[in-house]
Amino acid sequence: MNPVRALSSTRMVETCRIALALTQAGLPIIVDDAESYIARLLDQDWVGIIPRDEEISYAWQSFPAEWNVRDCVRLDWFYEGSAKTKAWINAHIRLVAHWLPQEITAFLRA
Numbered sequence: 001m002n003p004v005r006a007l008s009s010t011r012m013v014e015t016c017r018i019a020l021a022l023t024q025a026g027l028p029i030i031v032d033d034a035e036s037y038i039a040r041l042l043d044q045d046w047v048g049i050i051p052r053d054e055e056i057s058y059a060w061q062s063f064p065a066e067w068n069v070r071d072c073v074r075l076d077w078f079y080e081g082s083a084k085t086k087a088w089i090n091a092h093i094r095l096v097a098h099w100l101p102q103e104i105t106a107f108l109r110a
Contacts, residue, residue: 003030003031003032004030004032005031005032007033007060007070009070009071012040016037019031036070039068045069045070045071046067046069047069047071047072047073048062048063048071048072048073049075049097050072050073050074051074052074052075052076056073056074059072060072063100064100075093
């Protein structure tokens, strides 16, 4: 068996291409964490929001495992532009974001 795996979306496209090539070559494959691929492709996944001074690589590991966070972004990435744009982004993020309680966040930073 040929296992394929990509935990971040930046590697997901490449991993899917490899899986397709192996399948077309008639080779059996195993897709690790297939539910994660499906959730990301259907836009049903969780994306972690991290502080600007936190390293983005492997930041998904800082979130509770049951949330299945595989990708993270920094909020300041979206704030380039006018104050009106920032206000619009803040309003929309408030509608969809679920924030970790402060005691959990403090524990993760320790």
